Amino acid sequence: MDTRYVGRFAPSPSGYLHMGNLLAMLLAWLDCRARGGRLIFRMEDLDPVRTSPAYARAIADDLRWLGLGWDEGYPDPAYCQSSRTELYEAAFRTLEARGLVYPCWCSRAQRLAAASAPHPGEQTCDPRCRCARLTEPEKADLLAAGRKPAWKVRVPDETVTVQDGHYGTCAQDLARDGGDFILRRADGVYAYQLAVSVDDMAMGVTHVVRGRDLLASAPRQSWLIRTLGGTPPAYCHLPLLTDGGGKLSKRLGSLSTQALRSRYRPEELVGKLAYLAGLLPAPEPVSPAGLIPAFSWDKVSREDIPIADELI
Numbered sequence: 001m002d003t004r005y006v007g008r009f010a011p012s013p014s015g016y017l018h019m020g021n022l023l024a025m026l027l028a029w030l031d032c033r034a035r036g037g038r039l040i041f042r043m044e045d046l047d048p049v050r051t052s053p054a055y056a057r058a059i060a061d062d063l064r065w066l067g068l069g070w071d072e073g074y075p076d077p078a079y080c081q082s083s084r085t086e087l088y089e090a091a092f093r094t095l096e097a098r099g100l101v102y103p104c105w106c107s108r109a110q111r112l113a114a115a116s117a118p119h120p121g122e123q124t125c126d127p128r129c130r131c132a133r134l135t136e137p138e139k140a141d142l143l144a145a146g147r148k149p150a151w152k153v154r155v156p157d158e159t160v161t162v163q164d165g166h167y168g169t170c171a172q173d174l175a176r177d178g179g180d181f182i183l184r185r186a187d188g189v190y191a192y193q194l195a196v197s198v199d200d201m202a203m204g205v206t207h208v209v210r211g212r213d214l215l216a217s218a219p220r221q222s223w224l225i226r227t228l229g230g231t232p233p234a235y236c237h238l239p240l241l242t243d244g245g246g247k248l249s250k251r252l253g254s255l256s257t258q259a260l261r262s263r264y265r266p267e268e269l270v271g272k273l274a275y276l277a278g279l280l281p282a283p284e285p286v287s288p289a290g291l292i293p294a295f296s297w298d299k300v301s302r303e304d305i306p307i308a309d310e311l312i
């Protein structure tokens, strides 16, 4: 076992897994297992409103059913974000002590979105909102009026470059392309970007494999981890599965594992996923372990992958 490789599964239990999530988990598992690494299963149940323990159990059950085992993690509460608030609080205080944090009073809808991983087209808050420039008396007035702020981090005007293992160079001018982002919502829930960075750092994650909808988050996470004194992991993003109408989303309930499990054996589903990813010439049944010997990112497309009807 290569103890220097630490990978992770990091689903949010906001619904049942769908085929796109399963493909991400399969590739994270393969990348880790093919290199003899250690795999962590972290449950990203930050948001008490959008996630539930029942979905968390269903996700773990689906991964076991598919044959994607992990070495440590869920259901140990130490690997559930809902039990890790003190760590996020400590990181928040560190950033605050450096003068990098400021209150933001933008709309509730914008702030609520911040605990979830951002998906294309979703904006968690105006990156250049005027809250960053409020004077002390203006802030005092808002606080006196009982309006609770969210808290944002002030990013530097700096270009951060991430070498993605599949998509290559991803350079982002933090201030111009992403802007300041939310660390903690007004209701006290810590935001996705802070929690995922703190966890990857604290858990010693060295390799992150996930859907390319989060590629644009990698430079911010890399910057946040460095700012907090850590070493960013290597990132490797994979294409998204599409069903004609765009990226599959478990929030839309499309192609959920619950439905797929009633129709297929685990090895049939793994074979379909591997075929869609380009790892098999035909959708033949195979176990996850059976894919390890020939696994290579060179076979995986960089274009998003449409699912043909006969494959679902």
Ligand code: GLU
Pocket: 010, 011, 012, 044, 117, 196, 209, 210, 214
């Ligand atoms: N929990 C996030 C999601 O399910 C993924 C986080 C990550 O891989 O960085 O969208």
